Amino acid sequence: MLSKYYSSLGAIFVIIFIFVTLPFVYNNQSFLFNMMMYLALAEGLNIIYGFTGYLPFGYVGFFGAGAYGASIVIMFLRISPFLAVLAGGIAAVIIGIILFPLLRLSGAYFAIANLAASQALYYLVANPNLQKITQGPYGIDLSSVYNANASYYLMLGVLVFSMLLVLYMRKTDFGLSLLAIKEDRVTAALAGINIVKTRSIAWMLSAFVAGLCGAVFAWFTAVFYPSTVFNLNVSVFTIVFVLFGGMGTIVGPLLGTLILYSMYNFIGISTPEYFQLFYGLLIMILVLFLPNGVVSILQHWRIDVP
Amino acid sequence: MSHSEDVLLRVDGLVKKFGELKALNGFSITVGKGKIVGLAGPNGSGKTTVINVISGIYKPDVGSIEFDGKSIYRLPSHKIVHRGINRTFQVPKPLAGLTVLQNISIAAIYGSQAGNKTETVKEALEIVGLEDAKDTLAANLTLAQQKLLGLARALATKPKMLLVDEIAAGLSSQELQWIADMLIHIHKSGISMIVVEHLMGFIDSLTSDVVVMNAGANLFRGSIEDASRNEEVIEVFLGR
Numbered sequence: 001m002l003s004k005y006y007s008s009l010g011a012i013f014v015i016i017f018i019f020v021t022l023p024f025v026y027n028n029q030s031f032l033f034n035m036m037m038y039l040a041l042a043e044g045l046n047i048i049y050g051f052t053g054y055l056p057f058g059y060v061g062f063f064g065a066g067a068y069g070a071s072i073v074i075m076f077l078r079i080s081p082f083l084a085v086l087a088g089g090i091a092a093v094i095i096g097i098i099l100f101p102l103l104r105l106s107g108a109y110f111a112i113a114n115l116a117a118s119q120a121l122y123y124l125v126a127n128p129n130l131q132k133i134t135q136g137p138y139g140i141d142l143s144s145v146y147n148a149n150a151s152y153y154l155m156l157g158v159l160v161f162s163m164l165l166v167l168y169m170r171k172t173d174f175g176l177s178l179l180a181i182k183e184d185r186v187t188a189a190l191a192g193i194n195i196v197k198t199r200s201i202a203w204m205l206s207a208f209v210a211g212l213c214g215a216v217f218a219w220f221t222a223v224f225y226p227s228t229v230f231n232l233n234v235s236v237f238t239i240v241f242v243l244f245g246g247m248g249t250i251v252g253p254l255l256g257t258l259i260l261y262s263m264y265n266f267i268g269i270s271t272p273e274y275f276q277l278f279y280g281l282l283i284m285i286l287v288l289f290l291p292n293g294v295v296s297i298l299q300h301w302r303i304d305v306p
Numbered sequence: 307m308s309h310s311e312d313v314l315l316r317v318d319g320l321v322k323k324f325g326e327l328k329a330l331n332g333f334s335i336t337v338g339k340g341k342i343v344g345l346a347g348p349n350g351s352g353k354t355t356v357i358n359v360i361s362g363i364y365k366p367d368v369g370s371i372e373f374d375g376k377s378i379y380r381l382p383s384h385k386i387v388h389r390g391i392n393r394t395f396q397v398p399k400p401l402a403g404l405t406v407l408q409n410i411s412i413a414a415i416y417g418s419q420a421g422n423k424t425e426t427v428k429e430a431l432e433i434v435g436l437e438d439a440k441d442t443l444a445a446n447l448t449l450a451q452q453k454l455l456g457l458a459r460a461l462a463t464k465p466k467m468l469l470v471d472e473i474a475a476g477l478s479s480q481e482l483q484w485i486a487d488m489l490i491h492i493h494k495s496g497i498s499m500i501v502v503e504h505l506m507g508f509i510d511s512l513t514s515d516v517v518v519m520n521a522g523a524n525l526f527r528g529s530i531e532d533a534s535r536n537e538e539v540i541e542v543f544l545g546r
Contacts, residue, residue, distance in 0.1 A: 173415050176404075180412050183401040184362060189383035190392060192417030192463055196382075 008167045008250050008306035012160060015039070015254065019156050021028040028151060031265055033220055037157045037213050041238045042245070042253035043162035044209030049239075050247030051169055052199050054103065057111040060234040061118030062092040062207040066214030067229040068125055072133060074219075081145050085154060085215040092211020096204050097120065103199055115235075122230035137227035142218060152222035158212045165205060166250045170306070178202055179248075200277040209257050237261070240279065243286055246293025249305050255294055314339045314467060314498050315360070315391075320369035322352075322359055322522075330366070331353040331522035335500070337467070342488055342489075342499045344509035344516040348542050352522040354396065357469045360500075361393045362386040374466065387417050389410070390466035392459075395544045396475055398452035400459075406431075408439040410462045417463025430458040433492065450481050457488070467498045474508045486511045489495035506530060518542075 019036055041063070048054050069091025070084040079087075102113050124173060128136040135141075169175030170294055176196055181187040189195055221228070237260075245256025260282075268275035290296060295305045315337040322330040330352050337343050347353050358364045360371060362383035371379045378386050401409050407427070414426040431437050434454040439447065443456060453473055460468055461532055470489065474482050482528040489512055493499060503509045509516055510530050520542045526533055533539045 010533060173412070176408060176412055177416060180401050183403050184399050186383070187399045187401055187459070188412075189363075190361065190387055190417075190463075191413040191459060192384050192387040193412070194382075194384050 005167065006125065007168065007304065011251050011254065011306055012163045012167070015163065016156065016160060019023060019159075022201075028149060033152055033155055034160045035257070035261055036152075037217055038237060038241060039254055040155070040159040040162040040213050041210060042241045043159075043166050043250070044206050044213065044256045045238050045242050046166055046247055046249075046253045047169065047209065048202055048206035049242060050166075050253075051175060051182060052202050052205070053182040054106075054199070055111045055239065056114045056206070057235055058114035058116070058118030059206075059210055059238055060209035060230055060232060061114070061121045063214035063217070063234050064118070064121060064125065064230040065092045065095045065227070066211030067218040067224065068134060068140070068226075069211065070215035070216075071142060074142055074145055075140075077200070081142075081147070081151070081219045082154065085158075085212060085219065087209045088215025088218070089211040092207045092214065094294070096207030096213075100200060100203070103196075103203060115232075118232075118235070120232065122226055125230070126226035127260045134226075137226060139223065139228075140218065142222045145219065146221065146222040151216055155213075155216045155220065158209070158216055161212070162209045163250055163254075165209065166253075167306075170250060174198075174201075235273050237264075238254050240283060242293075244282070245292055246295030246305070249295050251305050252293050252295040258263070259294075313542055314341075314374060315359065315500075317356075318370045318372075318373040318524075320356070320359060320371070320516045321367045322355055322364055323367050326405055327519055329522055330359065330369075332369075333513040333519060333523055335517055335524075337500060338394045340493075340496060340498055341515065342493055342513035342515050345500055345519065346504070346506060346509060346516055346533075347500045347519040347525070349504075351520050351542075353519065354471055355522070356519075357500070357502060360386075361391060361469060371473050384416070387463050388419065389467075391469065392417070392461075392463050392467075393469035394453065394456040394460055394471055394473055396451070396472035400447070400452050400454045400455050402445035404445060405441050405443055406436055406447070409444050412459050413459045413462040419464075421464065421474075426462055427466065430462040433461060433488065434458040445487065450477055453477070453485075457492075461492065465497060467500070468492065470499055470503075472502055472504060474505055475502060482508060483511075489521070506534075 017033060026222055045059055048056055066088035070088030073079060073084045073087040074081060098118055102110060105113055125134045126137045130136055177193045180191060180193060181195055181199060185195055218224065241256040241260055242253045244260055246252030298305050313336050317335045320333045321328065322332045332358060333514055359366045362381055365380050373389055373391060380383050380391055410427050410430050414423045418426060431440060434457050436454055436458060439451065447455060473485055486508060501509060501512055514529045516530050525542065526530050526536050526539050
């Protein structure tokens with residue numbers, strides 16, 4: 001009965017093993033943290049993009065909402081950062097609910113409207129008039145609660161949670177109903193699926209994961225600015241990682257992030273101009289020749305990818 | 307038909323506008339429990355719009371739709387499906403990236419309230435004869451098979467009424483006969499139908515009760531035989 005979960009659970013255990021043992025042999029904790037963060041973001045984006053086809057270019061908006069939600073709660077309520085991270089996730093879900101009307105749009109219109117919404121949120125948070133709440137453009141300082149190790153392992157927890165969510169969607173009727181909506185909304189409705197409700201749940205789950213990521217990032221980084229957590233690169237990186245790996249699977253976004261984010265750290269930081277050239281070419285090649293990502297090569301060889 | 311409890315579907319004075327165009331202009335139809343009604347009319351007369359409005363794909367502007375004694379006017383599609391109406395499409399709309407089995411299963415899981423889902427799926431597969439193709443991706447089916455899949459998907463939601471929209475289009479005469487037999491078999495299990503069709507011969511093999519429409523409104527209701535002698539019907543079909 002459990003056997004259909006074995007390969008997916010195996011992938012999750014490999015990820016846990018890597019990020020628990022690697023700090024003992026590789027001391028760049030910041031790189032490992034960011035890697036986990038992008039892995040979790042990629043799985044979170046996978047929930048909405050891989051299963052419903054909505055491409056949220058403003059995905060960073062949820063990340064920023066999570067970072068600020070958690071930070072504000074820590075500063076004003078002085079609660080445990082663990083609880084604050086949950087509050088960050090909830091803040092992102094609330095933004096998601098406010099953005100429900102965007103789900104009526106489709107394709108590029110949705111992507112652009114979502115991008116605009118994330119930028120609107122950025123300017124709202126960075127507004128000097130809101131300095132009493134958000135510190136406006138002057139940024140957040142959480143150094144009083146800073147704890148690199150605790151936030152590192154909490155990020156691992158968020159990553160495992162995001163992978164379990166995708167596993168759940170891969171194996172249940174709920175995930176199948178989302179795939180049906182992605183294939184054809186009219187046919188899905190005539191199969192009796194409540195489209196508005198189903199896609200709203202996926203949207204909120206996806207926002208929740210990004211919010212948790214932003215919240216843990218805030219705790220791990222401790223000092224940051226609106227431009228840090230509303231940086232559009234967060235959306236772009238996550239989307240490219242998911243596209244490269246292959247959406248709709250658990251392993252695809254993991255592979256995409258592991259390969260491309262490592263590469264970014266080796267050539268992107270030393271020679272950024274070549275890196276941008278490389279990413280640009282890569283996106284073109286992917287869209288033209290490999291729209292379903294690296295995992296589609298494996299699937300072509302009839303390897304079952306969890 | 308005179309007793310209201312014998313009426314399964316009662317559509318009255320339906321208006322559907324697309325901008326300035328009135329695709330439906332006061333269309334009415336009643337279908338009795340366990341009956342098949344043919345719906346005919348020239349191209350652009352609004353036949354498919356009727357099906358789209360009843361199945362909730364389009365929201366009507368004016369009118370009333372009652373099914374099984376309760377209004378389903380302007381309900382979303384999935385709720386109409388739960389009340390017991392389903393349909394097929396002239397151009398099949400399969401969930402292309404999913405297998406035949408997944409296509410039908412999802413309709414059984416989300417579309418029908420009661421019954422053993424596995425049994426429902428098996429039955430639907432058997433009726434349309436797609437058992438051997440159950441693990442094929444819907445995208446890889448032939449046109450005729452995709453039509454059968456659409457029919458199986460509809461049946462898996464356990465409908466009381468099936469709206470069949472130009473299922474004959476693009477099929478060979480052999481496939482036509484086969485599908486007609488299949489619809490008769492489905493009807494015998496107690497499912498009422500509206501059968502939209504261009505080909506009078508196809509309707510004739512299913513029912514003698516036909517509604518002819520033109521320009522979004524009713525033109526004629528009666529037997530096919532009478533329709534073929536009716537001046538107005540002849541005029542709209544032959545364009546004199």
